[in-house]
Amino acid sequence: xxxxxxxxxxxxxxxxxxxxxxxxxxxxxxxxxxxxxxxxxxxxxxxxxxxxxxxxxxxxxxxxxxxxxxxxxxxxxxxxxxxxxxxxxxxxxxxxxxxxxxxxxxxxxxxxxxxxxxxxxxxxxxxxxxxxxxxxxxxxxxxxxxxxxxxxxxxxxxxxxxxxxxxxxxxxxxxxxxxxxxxxxxxxxxxxxxxxxxxxxxxxxxxxxxxxxxxxxxxxxxxxxxxxxxxxxxxxxxxxxxxxxxxxxxxxxxxxxxxxxxxxxxxxxxxxxxxxxxxxxxxxxxxxxxxxxxxxxxxxxxxx
Numbered sequence: 001x002x003x004x005x006x007x008x009x010x011x012x013x014x015x016x017x018x019x020x021x022x023x024x025x026x027x028x029x030x031x032x033x034x035x036x037x038x039x040x041x042x043x044x045x046x047x048x049x050x051x052x053x054x055x056x057x058x059x060x061x062x063x064x065x066x067x068x069x070x071x072x073x074x075x076x077x078x079x080x081x082x083x084x085x086x087x088x089x090x091x092x093x094x095x096x097x098x099x100x101x102x103x104x105x106x107x108x109x110x111x112x113x114x115x116x117x118x119x120x121x122x123x124x125x126x127x128x129x130x131x132x133x134x135x136x137x138x139x140x141x142x143x144x145x146x147x148x149x150x151x152x153x154x155x156x157x158x159x160x161x162x163x164x165x166x167x168x169x170x171x172x173x174x175x176x177x178x179x180x181x182x183x184x185x186x187x188x189x190x191x192x193x194x195x196x197x198x199x200x201x202x203x204x205x206x207x208x209x210x211x212x213x214x215x216x217x218x219x220x221x222x223x224x225x226x227x228x229x230x231x232x233x234x235x236x237x238x239x240x241x242x243x244x245x246x247x248x249x250x251x252x253x254x255x256x257x258x259x260x261x262x263x264x265x266x267x268x269x270x271x272x273x274x275x276x277x278x279x280x281x282x283x284x285x286x287x288x289x290x291x292x293x294x295x296x297x298x299x300x301x302x303x304x
Contacts (some may be wrong), residue, residue, distance in 0.1 A: 013279035030085055034060040036092040041066045044160045047131045047191030051237070052115065052125055059120060062129040064136070065107055067110040069143065075107035076147035076303030077294075078187070080133050080304035084157025084273065085118050087126065087205035094275035095156040095187075102276055106291055106300055109146050110154075111137060115162065122283035123215065126206070130166050138177050150181035150232070150299050157243055157273060158187020158202040161221065164251065166222035167232070183299060184232040188240055188272055191247035194220040201269045201296050222247075225254040231261035235286040289296030 039067045042065045046053075052127035053060045070073065081103070083095035090096070092112065100110035115129040126207055134151065141148040155163025167184045171264035190199045193207065217223065232255055236248040248264055270283050294300050 006200060008013055009164040017215070030089040030091045032117050034063070034065065034083070034090050034092040034112065034256035037112065039066045043136070045129055045136060050125070051128060052121070054295030055122060060114065061114075062116055062120040063114045063130070064111040064133055064146070065096075065100075065114070068106050069104050069107050069109040069113070072143060073107040074109065074303070075300050076145070077107070077152070077299045078109040078111065078137060078144070078152040079103055079152045079154045080130065080137070080163075080181070081110055081112045081114070081247040082115065082130065082153065084155070084159040084163045084188075085117065086201040087158045087161075087200065088119070090114060091156065091273065091275075094300075095159065095273075098154075098276055099154060102287055106243050106294070106302070107302070108294075109144060122208060123206050123219065124135070126162050127165055127169070130162050131172075133176040134166065134179040134181060142288075150182055152185065152299070153181040154185040154187075155189060156187045156197070156275070158190050158206075160186040160208055161191060161193075161202060161206075161219075162190060163233075164189060164221040164243075165219060167230050168221045168226070181230050183230050183294070183297065186232060186234045186248070186272065186296075187286070188236050188243055188274075189234065189247055189251070190243050191222050191251045192220040192228045195222075195243040195244040195246070197250075197251065199247075212230065221295075222254045225251070225258050225260065227260065229255065229260050231297060233265075233290050234262070235267075235274075235290070236265045237283070238270055239275075240272045242272035245289065261297070263289075265289055289304065 042063045044064045081099050083091045085091050096112040118123040138148040153163040168197040190202045192198050193203050234248045236245045238245050252264040
């Protein structure tokens with residue numbers, strides 16, 4: 001592991017830090033329905049019913065919960081936020097609500113995605129939802145006060161797989177509005193569904209107990225990077241016992257091979273699913289590093 005990280009450090013922007021995170025208390029229960037936002041404004045992605053919907057329950061109705069950046073500090077940038085949960089549930093508080101509030105503090109409008117998950121839904125439902133979210137926001141950019149050319153996607157764990165899939169799968173030429181994000185922020189993401197370091201739970205809930213090998217390869221995003229893949233910021237911990245760091249390393253290497261701007265930060269210690277990690281003095285650095293990256297790439301410039 002150490003040798004591989006050092007080799008990548010020679011190839012591009014990588015940082016490795018030491019941290020021993022304390023346990024973080026969880027005060028909510030993850031569920032297939034995003035329940036962290038109270039009565040905040042939201043919009044249904046498919047008001048007339050999502051494609052392939054199997055019912056009319058809240059989990060059958062993908063939506064975006066809206067966190068508009070304060071008018072005084074709004075930059076025009078925006079991001080769809082994809083909480084993790086192994087394609088089975090949604091960590092809608094520490095990987096959704098809290099992330100949206102952090103983005104708002106940077107002047108970025110945030111839209112937390114409730115996407116459909118297993119076992120009720122399999123591929124392509126989550127990807128349909130994420131793409132629909134990006135197209136909807138671009139088509140309503142003026143309404144939400146955002147710049148359609150600075151619309152990114154932020155994903156955690158399995159949500160990172162969904163986010164990176166939107167950035168690596170070809171856009172639909174039949175659609176008049178693009179679903180390609182302008183940037184990706186990927187925190188301890190699942191990337192591969194085929195390699196030995198995949199997250200078995202995400203694979204099973206997305207593709208089933210006996211997944212189609214062709215789909216596994218198609219959705220192994222380290223193999224789908226091209227020169228058109230949007231720039232990416234990645235954060236992981238080296239001893240993540242749930243989603244191995246090799247996922248981020250493989251994706252970073254693929255981005256570098258295609259000359260796609262990318263930045264990877266690997267912390268030596270830290271469990272999976274830390275979110276913004278504000279309780280840990282070392283891991284809490286990653287949001288600041290991400291802010292600096294977004295600023296350097298021009299995504300945080302105030303709109304005129």
